[in-house]
Amino acid sequence: MSKSKNINFNIYNPVITYEHRAAFDMIVSHLQEIFPICNQGKCKALEVSDDPQKQKQINDLMEKVEFFSNSLITITRVFFDQLYRAKETSSQSISRSTAMIKIDMIERNLLERTCDVRWWALENAFWKCITHANESNKQASKPTAKTTKSAAAAKSNAADSTLKKAVELACKRLEDIRNSYTLYRDLVIVSLDGTIIANSNGDRREEVIGMDVSSEEWFQKALQTKDGTEYFVQDISESKLEKEDSLIYSTALRADGDEQGAVIGAMGVLFDFQGESQIILNEYLPVDHDGSTLDGWYSFFTNDHGRVICSSEEHFIPSGFIADLPKRHLGLKQPGEVLVSTAVIRGARSLVVSHKSEGFDEYKGLGWISHLVLPESAMFERSLENNDYGISPQELMNSRLIPDTNKKTYQEIQRNKGDIQLISINGIILATDLGKAGSSFIPIFDQITTTGNSTTGKMEELLSEMSSDMLQQNLKALENFSKQAIDLIDRNLFERAADVRWWSTDHAFWEALQKATKENLDEASKRLGIINASYTMYRDLVIADLNGRIVANSKSENRDKLKRINVSEQSWFRQGIQISRSVEYGVQDVCNSDLENEDTSLIYCGGVLENGQRKGKVLGVLGILFDWETLAVPILEGCLPRINNEVVEGGAAFYVNSANEVMATTDSESFSIGTKVDVPKENMNLEPGDSASGIFTANDRKYIIGSSKTQGYREYKGLNWTAHVVRPID
Amino acid sequence: MLYSTFYLDGTLMGLPIPCILEIGRAFKIHPIQGAPELVDGLINLRGKVVTIVNTGLAFGGTKVQQTQESRIYILKNNNELREVADPELDLQTSPDNIGLHVDKISDVINVEKDQLQAVPANINHPYYKNVVRRGDEFITILEPEKVLNLNEHQDLIS
Numbered sequence: 001m002s003k004s005k006n007i008n009f010n011i012y013n014p015v016i017t018y019e020h021r022a023a024f025d026m027i028v029s030h031l032q033e034i035f036p037i038c039n040q041g042k043c044k045a046l047e048v049s050d051d052p053q054k055q056k057q058i059n060d061l062m063e064k065v066e067f068f069s070n071s072l073i074t075i076t077r078v079f080f081d082q083l084y085r086a087k088e089t090s091s092q093s094i095s096r097s098t099a100m101i102k103i104d105m106i107e108r109n110l111l112e113r114t115c116d117v118r119w120w121a122l123e124n125a126f127w128k129c130i131t132h133a134n135e136s137n138k139q140a141s142k143p144t145a146k147t148t149k150s151a152a153a154a155k156s157n158a159a160d161s162t163l164k165k166a167v168e169l170a171c172k173r174l175e176d177i178r179n180s181y182t183l184y185r186d187l188v189i190v191s192l193d194g195t196i197i198a199n200s201n202g203d204r205r206e207e208v209i210g211m212d213v214s215s216e217e218w219f220q221k222a223l224q225t226k227d228g229t230e231y232f233v234q235d236i237s238e239s240k241l242e243k244e245d246s247l248i249y250s251t252a253l254r255a256d257g258d259e260q261g262a263v264i265g266a267m268g269v270l271f272d273f274q275g276e277s278q279i280i281l282n283e284y285l286p287v288d289h290d291g292s293t294l295d296g297w298y299s300f301f302t303n304d305h306g307r308v309i310c311s312s313e314e315h316f317i318p319s320g321f322i323a324d325l326p327k328r329h330l331g332l333k334q335p336g337e338v339l340v341s342t343a344v345i346r347g348a349r350s351l352v353v354s355h356k357s358e359g360f361d362e363y364k365g366l367g368w369i370s371h372l373v374l375p376e377s378a379m380f381e382r383s384l385e386n387n388d389y390g391i392s393p394q395e396l397m398n399s400r401l402i403p404d405t406n407k408k409t410y411q412e413i414q415r416n417k418g419d420i421q422l423i424s425i426n427g428i429i430l431a432t433d434l435g436k437a438g439s440s441f442i443p444i445f446d447q448i449t450t451t452g453n454s455t456t457g458k459m460e461e462l463l464s465e466m467s468s469d470m471l472q473q474n475l476k477a478l479e480n481f482s483k484q485a486i487d488l489i490d491r492n493l494f495e496r497a498a499d500v501r502w503w504s505t506d507h508a509f510w511e512a513l514q515k516a517t518k519e520n521l522d523e524a525s526k527r528l529g530i531i532n533a534s535y536t537m538y539r540d541l542v543i544a545d546l547n548g549r550i551v552a553n554s555k556s557e558n559r560d561k562l563k564r565i566n567v568s569e570q571s572w573f574r575q576g577i578q579i580s581r582s583v584e585y586g587v588q589d590v591c592n593s594d595l596e597n598e599d600t601s602l603i604y605c606g607g608v609l610e611n612g613q614r615k616g617k618v619l620g621v622l623g624i625l626f627d628w629e630t631l632a633v634p635i636l637e638g639c640l641p642r643i644n645n646e647v648v649e650g651g652a653a654f655y656v657n658s659a660n661e662v663m664a665t666t667d668s669e670s671f672s673i674g675t676k677v678d679v680p681k682e683n684m685n686l687e688p689g690d691s692a693s694g695i696f697t698a699n700d701r702k703y704i705i706g707s708s709k710t711q712g713y714r715e716y717k718g719l720n721w722t723a724h725v726v727r728p729i730d
Numbered sequence: 731m732l733y734s735t736f737y738l739d740g741t742l743m744g745l746p747i748p749c750i751l752e753i754g755r756a757f758k759i760h761p762i763q764g765a766p767e768l769v770d771g772l773i774n775l776r777g778k779v780v781t782i783v784n785t786g787l788a789f790g791g792t793k794v795q796q797t798q799e800s801r802i803y804i805l806k807n808n809n810e811l812r813e814v815a816d817p818e819l820d821l822q823t824s825p826d827n828i829g830l831h832v833d834k835i836s837d838v839i840n841v842e843k844d845q846l847q848a849v850p851a852n853i854n855h856p857y858y859k860n861v862v863r864r865g866d867e868f869i870t871i872l873e874p875e876k877v878l879n880l881n882e883h884q885d886l887i888s
Contacts, residue, residue, distance in 0.1 A: 415798065425734055428732060428734075429751070429753070432732060432748055
């Protein structure tokens, strides 16, 4: 047991609640009452017996009682320290993971943006448009002495008309992207001299087209990229393009849309960072009955210079300013570095947790830091939830949720209680042997027993309170993990829904379906192959004609097998042929599909429309087979409960579909795919976006569980899935 | 008279305080090969050899295990008992000091003579002497000399 000198939370620490101070006073004053009683006993020993051996026996008993009383006073001090340390550790661990979740969520999103911009830059309409624009610029700057004025004018008119058409098409395609991927405020393409030629946002077109951005870093750096695999990201900063600070991803447009081609211009995409971050920052913060974040809780990101780039409370912690935090929190250097400290923030003593971004996957990020600030007192508040989970305080106290040091204290209290009881009874035995003379001892030993029982009883009560708080905190943590798990998959599936909508408009696909020549079909397959090579998360991409025959696919090795399959009865195809607008998509829930040799397939579909129009007759269906388990399992693994970065023994996470069947799991032995887990009813029947927690038994073990049901994300409405995160407690 | 109460497999029982020499817990019990099964072994109590009876087995029930809560009653032998106990109480133990291993001890209770009731005939166990009602609970008062009579145990077991 830790000695009293190592006590962090002594009873005078302001975070100790009034109730606990009162309990401490009561325990200590009761124990101190024992000392005069023992003195009285020692005096009586002299009175009632002349036998020195009997006197010594009584004296020894009294001294033993004094020893155990002293020891209980020390334990009481240590006990309060441990109670508060346990709450502190648990709160800090939850806060650390919350700060990490937020930055991880935004970085995962930004990784997608880097893929997007590189892929889009290869689009025919864009490089063709910029080629014309560059030509036109050259013509305008050439001397016209050798040609007649009328010939020059005629040429110029023809060129103007071609350029105009090219710009219109480029704007339309940029709009298509923005309609499919609703995360962008604008997308622009820029000629070599830095003039914006086309944009996606019709409302801002007059203002933006023709703007000179040659002095902007994102444009200059885009021109310096070596090939189509490179991109540049300009950290949040001012740009001529918009009033708000912008986060711009850019890359070069290359001749003939070839990744190795000469640089002919640039593409810049303006991500709605503030809108997206606001959603993320406001998640996982406690709210009052009106849904407003509780006072003193702030969540915000800072950039490499310590400047706030987005905040959950713009009024108190505004963007654009250096965050009012201890400097150490703003200067974290190592990716993944975490700093936890206490500081006075906006007048309140607060816990400050900062997590430096590690980026995600190949996207290394911009060195941003996620900060979470909460009132220090919030760490030690009693949980308001008081659900009966059918678990006894004793069982809870002995469960894995309670740190070993607290269990040891519990055992020590139990042992001392037992010792005091034993001393008292042996004292009573001794007093009885003394006959009438000894009867005056009996009230003394009775009093010792009563005091011992009441003080240890009070301590047990506090321990039980602590274990119930620990249970609540752990349940809340599991709820947060499950919410993170469902949010991450929703956000990822949103991207897939955006991908399929955009790809369905590709010229190669509608051309192949409109005129099914071998050349066109080969081109469509080639194009699908390029997509599949650029985006690693698909197993295959297929195009089916209206009869349900697969006419093109991305993987040549599957082609012969697919040609023999008719998909006209499959859900994704049936949904796809109903689509008449390019902003629509369909999805077939996880199932076993004959399109591939996998246990589970998740297929998104988009309608390929006549002439690539936004609204029109469907010619066929694009189906994309998402390699979803490869994505889902790492997400689930990232949401497992951990202690000191180690996954808790037996901790598991899994997704279930609307029939409550496991679809992806981190523990295929205990919670295997296709089985139904007997989770509590409250966790099974959640409303969209809701979370719940509880206790259940599976595989002869008792588990605590946190569950969250999908609420979808933007245009992706979710498929009624639920994420469950569990950890055993016995 | 005062009684020390204890639990045996959920049943609350009482032993007269004057019969008890002391109560302890952290005794090292030495198992004895060939001893009856209900004997846990021997302990050394300040030079005295004391046989420890597993009270659970003596009652033909679950064996008492050594736990945080289990305790051993060391009973006075008849000579020791005679020295201190009021002869009017008519208490008997055994010629030797014997220990009773029990699951968990509880309170000390004071029972007046008129509160002692006869054991109902249908549960007339040879070790039971009286029954006492305390609130909602019943406490069965044991007759120490019966429990401690190991020869009789043998008969019971056979």
